[in-house]
Amino acid sequence: MRRKVVDEALDEAKAIGLRNILALRGDPPRDEEYRLDTEDGQEEKDVEANNEVFVWAIDLVRYIRRRHGDYFCIGVATYPEGHADESHPAEQSFEHDLPYLIEKTKAGADFLMTQLFYDFNAYSKFEKTLREHESGVFKDIPIIPGLMPIQNYQILKRTTVLSHCKIPSALLEKLDPIKADDEAVKQVGINALTEIIQGIKAVESKGPRGFHFYTLNLEKVVSSLLKNNDLIPPDTDDGEYAIEESVVAIDGVNGTANPPSEDASYLRILPKTSQNRRPSSVSSNRLTTLHRSSSPTNATQLATNQSVTTVSREAAWDDFPNGRFGDARSPAFGTPTSYSPSPLPCTPAQARLLWGEPTTTAAITSLFTAHLAGRSPRLLPWSDDSSDLSPETALIRQHLTALTEHRNWWTIASQPAVDSVPSTDPVHGWGPPGGFVFQKPFVEFFLSSSDWEDVLRPHLQQAADRGEASWYAGNARGAVETSEPVGAVHSVTWGSFKGKEITTATMVEEMSFRTWCEEAFGRWEQWARCCRDGRARRFLRQCYDGTWLVNFIGHGYVREEGGRLWEILQEARGVNGRKS
DSSP, X not given: OBHHHHHHHHHHHHHTTOOXXXXXXXXXXXXXXXXXXOTTSOBOOSOGGGGOBOOXXXXXXXXXXXXXXXXXXXXXXXXXXXXXXXXXXXXXXXXXXXXXXXXXXXXXXXXXXXXXXXXHHHHHHHHHHHHTOTTOTTSSSOEEEEEOOOOXXXXXXXXHHHHTOOOOHHHHHHHGGGTTOHHHHHHHHXXXXXXXHHHHHTSOOSSOOXXXXXXXXXXXXXXXXXXXXXXXOOOOSOSEEEEEESOOEEOTTTOXXXXXXXXXXXXXXXXXXXXXXXXXXXXXXXXXXXXXXXXXXXXXXXXXXXXXXXXXXXXGGGTSOOBTTSOTTSTTBBOOOTTSSSSSSSOHHHHHHHHOOOOSHHHHHHHHHHHHTTOSOSXXXXXXXXXXXXXXXXXXXXXXXHHHHHHXXXXXXXXXXXXXXXXXXXXXXXXXXXXXXXXXXXEEEEEEHHHIIIIIHHHHHXXXXXXXXXXXXXXXXXOEEXXXXXXXXXXXXXXXXXXXXXXXXXXXXHHHHHHHHHHHHHHHHHHHHHOOSHHHHHHHHHHHHHEEEEEEEEOOOSTTTTTHHHHHHHHHHTTTOSOO
C-alpha cells in the first residue's frame, strides 16, 4: 500500500477520534485500486516520498509511530498455530513466526490480537511461550484472543482452510453427525467456545483479560457467549446517561487528558448525576446449494440474550451466514473470504497445476466436463473449496454435462427438484430431524454473448411468460437483465419442521445476483493473472469480456414437473444447436 493512502486513512481516523489501530499487512491490493494519479491522470513518479510502499506490518507500525508518536494505540496480529500464505502450507509453526512478532512488538505495538483458533491447548502453549520469552517484550503486553463463533458447518470448514486454523478432532466428531442442522451446529459451537473462554479466563493475566470476536455481522451467538461467560460487567448506576459536547478527550492509551483543539468537537457519555442532568438523554438499555437460512422481508429485532433454539422466523435471516444464495439485505450476506488474497480457492501456483493455461474454448469445456465427471480438477475457479461435488449433482449430471459439451455453456451452480423429502435424507436433507424439505430446480452457467442474445434469452423469456421459469443474467460490465419485477425474491430451498414456520434456506433475487456477478467475473480476471503464458491471459480476459452469467430457475418441483427446466434448456440448445 502507498504512503498517501495510509496518510489519508490515519488523518481521517484522527479527525473523527479513532485511536485504536490494528496494523495488518493485509492482502496484496489490486494495482488499479491503489494507483496514485495526478490531476492530469499521470502516475505520481516525481514524488518518491509520497509513494513509499508498506510491504510488511512492521513497516506500517514504524511509520505510524514516526508520524503520530503515541497518539494511536497500535495492535499487531499474531497466530497461535503459525502463519502461512499458501492454502495448503507444507510447513506452519509459531516458532517460525516468533522472531518477526518480536520485531513488530519492539517497533511500537501496544497490544497483540490473535488469529481465530479452536484448540485451547495450542493457545495456552502460545501465550505461555510469549510471557516467558527471554526477550521480555511480551511480559506485560495485552494479548487479545481472537474467537470466531461457529455459525454453520460449511463456513467453519471454509474459514479454517483459508486461515490455516486446525479443528480439534473431538470437535469435528461432534459436528460431523449434525453438519446439516445449522441450529445444532451453532449450539455445539457455543459450548466449544465457552470451554475455550473459561480455560483462558483461568490463566493468570497481565492486566485486564479481553476477547475479540469475529462476528461475521451476526450477533446472536456472540450475545449468548457474552452472557454465558459473564463477560459484560453489571451496571452500577441508574442506567441513564447524558451526552455532553466539547469536553476533554481522555487518552485511551495512558489515561492522560488532552484538551480539544478549537476546531474539534468531542463527544463523551457521562453518568447522569444531579449536577449534570440534562433534558436530552439516551438509555443504556457454492457449486451446489449450501443450505443457510435467509430472510423474510419483515425482519424484527429480538432480545440479544434470547436462546438460539427459540429464535423466531423473523430473526432467522441474521442468525446464519447466508452465503451467496441468501438475502443481500442481510449484514451477514456473502461468504468470509477476507483471509484469502484473491477470490480463487487456491494459490496461483496451484491454479496453474489444476487448470493449466487454456487458450481455447475447447480447453475450458474439457475442464468443466472432467470436473462434472468427478475427475481432476476437483475444484474450479468458482468452487468454494476442494471438497467433492455434492451428491445431488449425480442426479442431474447428465443434464449439466449436456449443457457443457453440446453448447459450451459452463455450469457453476445447480440443484435438482425435490418434493417433500425427509430432512434426514442423506442426499437432500438439512435442518433438524422430523422435517421435510423442498427444492425448485435451478442452474447457473456462463455462455457466450452471441448465444445469450441470439439463442437463449428469447427462449427463456417465453418460458417466463408462460409462468414456467424465471431468470437473471449479467455480464462483466455490470449489465443485469431479468424476467422478474423489481423486488422479486425466489425461495428455491425451503423446509417444514415441527413447531416452526416454513424456513427458507436458499433464495435467489436480483441484488444478491448482482453481487455474485461481480465476484464471478472477477474470478476470470484472477485466473488470467495466474497465467504466465500471454496467450492464456488474453484468452481468459476475452472470456471475461465476452460471456454472460445466467441463473435459470424452474418453478416446478413436484415429481412430474421437476424435469421441465432441463427440457426448456434442451429445446433452446436445439435452436441453431452447433457448438459455438
